[in-house]
Amino acid sequence: MNFGAEQINLDILKKRAFNLRWASVPEGVIPLTAADPDFPCASPIREAITKYVHDGYLSYGPPEGLREFREALAENYHVSKKVLIDPGYILPVDSAAFGIYLICKTFLQPGDEAIIFDPVDFLFRYSIETVNAVAIPFSIPPGTGKVEFNALEELITPRTKMICLCNPLNPTGKVFTKEELLQLGEIATKHDLIILSDEIWSDIIFNPFQFTSISSLESEIINRTITVTGFSKSYGLAGLRIGAVLAPNKQHYARLFNTSLHQSTIHGSNVLGQIAATAALRECGDWLKEFIIHLQKMRDLCVTELNSIKGFNCISPEGCYVAFANITETGLSSEDMQKLILEKAKVSVVPGLKKWFGEGAEGYVRISFASSEYILKEAFSRIKNTIY
Ligand SMILES: Cc1ncc(COP(=O)(O)O)c(C=O)c1O
Numbered sequence: 001m002n003f004g005a006e007q008i009n010l011d012i013l014k015k016r017a018f019n020l021r022w023a024s025v026p027e028g029v030i031p032l033t034a035a036d037p038d039f040p041c042a043s044p045i046r047e048a049i050t051k052y053v054h055d056g057y058l059s060y061g062p063p064e065g066l067r068e069f070r071e072a073l074a075e076n077y078h079v080s081k082k083v084l085i086d087p088g089y090i091l092p093v094d095s096a097a098f099g100i101y102l103i104c105k106t107f108l109q110p111g112d113e114a115i116i117f118d119p120v121d122f123l124f125r126y127s128i129e130t131v132n133a134v135a136i137p138f139s140i141p142p143g144t145g146k147v148e149f150n151a152l153e154e155l156i157t158p159r160t161k162m163i164c165l166c167n168p169l170n171p172t173g174k175v176f177t178k179e180e181l182l183q184l185g186e187i188a189t190k191h192d193l194i195i196l197s198d199e200i201w202s203d204i205i206f207n208p209f210q211f212t213s214i215s216s217l218e219s220e221i222i223n224r225t226i227t228v229t230g231f232s233k234s235y236g237l238a239g240l241r242i243g244a245v246l247a248p249n250k251q252h253y254a255r256l257f258n259t260s261l262h263q264s265t266i267h268g269s270n271v272l273g274q275i276a277a278t279a280a281l282r283e284c285g286d287w288l289k290e291f292i293i294h295l296q297k298m299r300d301l302c303v304t305e306l307n308s309i310k311g312f313n314c315i316s317p318e319g320c321y322v323a324f325a326n327i328t329e330t331g332l333s334s335e336d337m338q339k340l341i342l343e344k345a346k347v348s349v350v351p352g353l354k355k356w357f358g359e360g361a362e363g364y365v366r367i368s369f370a371s372s373e374y375i376l377k378e379a380f381s382r383i384k385n386t387i388y
Pocket of ligand 1: 035095096097098121123166170198200229230231232238242243
């Protein structure tokens with residue numbers, strides 16, 4: 001697979017890619033916004049969906065999810081992340097976003113506190129607040145080398161029930177080290193807290209960094225961790241709304257399953273999403289490797305280009321395909337910069353507003369680079385003609 005401009009069908013993207021992307025922006029604007037690739041999904045995924053549909057039956061799936069999908073995910077987690085999980089404790093859900101919400105709904109009561117990183121993707125705060133709990137931000141500024149988790153411990157009160165880990169960390173691209181995860185796990189164990197570990201970005205790791213899953217560590221940590229993952233980032237399947245929750249603790253799994261409402265068919269993960277995700281896990285390893293090689297090149301291009309813009313400073317992300325650029329030296333706020341780039345350069349980026357990433361994001365803009373070199377170079381040339 002090559003990840004060149006000729007692979008990208010803009011006519012289709014402009015009709016189908018919503019959520020701040022091609023179908024949501026005015027004609028002529030390049031959206032480097034929501035983290036969703038411009039490339040079509042891998043052929044084995046398309047073939048698996050086509051075959052399933054061709055057979056003609058689209059009946060109800062099992063409430064606990066398709067066995068083949070749960071087995072493929074358990075195997076993938078074992079082989080690539082050194083995590084041992086029984087497929088019986090994997091619950092397919094209709095997106096990682098819903099997985100985060102489901103964990104919050106299951107384990108947080110109104111008034112409970114949950115610690116989130118700052119900055120971090122909005123879904124954590126949103127889910128916590130939707131169940132009437134309180135999100136307590138723990139600052140991990142972009143470029144933080146070693147996180148001092150002792151400072152996190154000071155935020156813990158008798159009402160704290162959960163720590164939300166986002167590894168790798170969207171939007172700063174930090175990949176947590178084993179030592180950091182052990183420290184976080186020990187604090188959670190000491191204070192009897194649930195760990196929500198969002199690992200949706202765990203495949204997108206750049207050389208020489210390595211991903212460690214917190215659920216590959218000690219049994220006391222594993223027992224209190226619920227992992228959420230998804231297929232929107234690595235495989236471009238956002239529209240299928242497919243993800244999974246991994247709960248190695250039997251009681252946690254039972255509570256999550258009960259809260260999910262899968263048994264009553266009110267919710268559930270649709271079978272085509274599970275078929276597609278199974279093909280992704282079983283047949284798309286080589287495609288994913290090529291994609292990561294391409295992304296690493298795009299990351300380098302993006303960081304070099306961003307640092308060449310007057311007043312912009314950008315560290316190189318260790319994982320995730322987003323660059324988080326500091327723009328404070330331009331004298332503009334994140335929102336004003338986003339508006340300027342949109343209006344004058346016709347490029348759309350995500351401003352570092354509290355509603356997207358928390359208070360620690362002010363002074364930054366986020367740029368997704370899961371596109372072709374041609375599109376990214378065009379976007380940067382436009383931005384540089386606007387800000388000089
Ligand atoms: C950290 C994180 N978690 C979850 C999601 C949502 O993924 P999904 O499309 O599976 O809901 C995103 C998407 O940007 C994300 O960055």
